[in-house]
Amino acid sequence: MSAAVPIADPGDPRLDDFRDLMHADTRPDRRGIVIAEGVNVVERLARSSYRVRAVVGVEAKLTALAPVLHQLDAPVYEVDKWTLSEAVGFRVTRGVLAAADRPEPVPAESLLATGWRFAVLEQINDFENLGSIFRNCAAFGVDGVLLDPRCADPLYRRSVRVSMGHVFGVGFAVLPGRWPDSLELLRAVGVDLLAMTPRAEAVAIRSVVAPRSWAVLLGAEGPGLTEAALAAADQWVRIPMAAGVDSLNVATAGAVAFAQLTC
Template identity: 40%
Template sequence: MPNLNWVEDVTDSGLEPFRSVRDRDLAGRANLFMVEGEVALRVLVRHGRFPLSALLLSERRVKTLTSLLADLPDQTPVYVVPHHAIEEIVGFKMHRGVLGCGQRILGPSLDATLADLSAHVQRVVLTEAVSNTDNMGAIFRNVAAFGGGAVLLDQQSCDPLYRKAIRVSSGQTLALPFCRGGTVLELVESVRRVGFQVAALTPCEAATPIKEWKNPPDRVALLVGAEGPGLSDAALASVDHRLAIPMATSVDSLNVATSVAVAMHQLQP
């Protein structure tokens, strides 16, 4: 278990990674990312995919996190500050009183990510230009909830290790395999090479209602686009199937993360 560094001086140099978090979220954090809240932090520690480089705690949270602290490497810096000082350090109101600083590692390539998937993985999700961090986090949470094996993002999609995406995902962006990069057409071709058929979720009239899709293939990659523009014409032209989620006539579309949840549930093997 690490030693706890009880800090009274908010200018202490050890607190530098946690300072003015919102401003740094906008500017990028090079090889670091922030994990906010106990739920996401426990996922980070349990899965061990990304190292925890430092931890900031409100003094009120130390007793509640004893079991988690016991699981950390002894050399992990843990800073404990008065509860009232948290806001001054991070730059916003953080009622959870828990903020971890994670270390990015160079992830596997798209082909390597797919090669590492178990042969039992039958559902993955592809994203085209999904740039909203709330939606990205919710997509990961929904994919994990319904047994999906990975999320594959094109370069236009946002970083799933953005602080808000991690929080909304309940830490699933730290657990579920993902790869970000390339074009959506490259994603489509890559998943095809390992036996997936690609099904686009789209409200277009020519799409098959998802409940009427008979005998879907063993391996399905669901492709979704950003709210508003949806999928590009090139992306739609590249897929094997087009699926729609029937809705009341007064509603023209669903939130993209909600669509993923409905489709993943409907297409569970």
């Protein structure tokens, strides 16, 4: 970057990527833009393969990001906090935002070729759970996330934020074709499908010997995996829990499984 360009007018068209952020995810004209908020998340975005369009922030945050912004081929705008809040439409507490182009979708086959440990998500619609799952995948070195077509979009603002920016580093792909038949794609390349379920017939996760290549299947909170997804799995795995507790949060269950399989 060259020096940050000061902007004083919240209506400046150079801030258009960041306008009306509260509703940005649902505006059809905005589906091509991904937003990162806060120093850590902007840093992860800048270090990722995503093409950054612009960064806007208050002086202190831009200074904190200077080492990363210096290597960035995108304009950086310096604003005060009032200009920033007025432009985006709410009080921005994190002080720095970046906008990036949404990358081309990765085909599931390509993603599968990049590693051997995966998470497969069925109908995960909650953006916070989705973001947390990416964060947990990053923590435990899970190589990629495969989504059934009914999952929410991991690049929505809230998911990005809760993931701490790890959606930019952990690859993901939507499984093509009919779910759960599409799981055959994984089996075809030798990935063992471990379905998480609280059912008593499932094997306790501590007793599972991690196969060379595995995918942990996680279903929506509440109902859990569908019968069809369970039937398509190679093995049912459960986390032993105290009596009377329905289940863990889906992202937490994933973390416990990843920890047991990788640590």
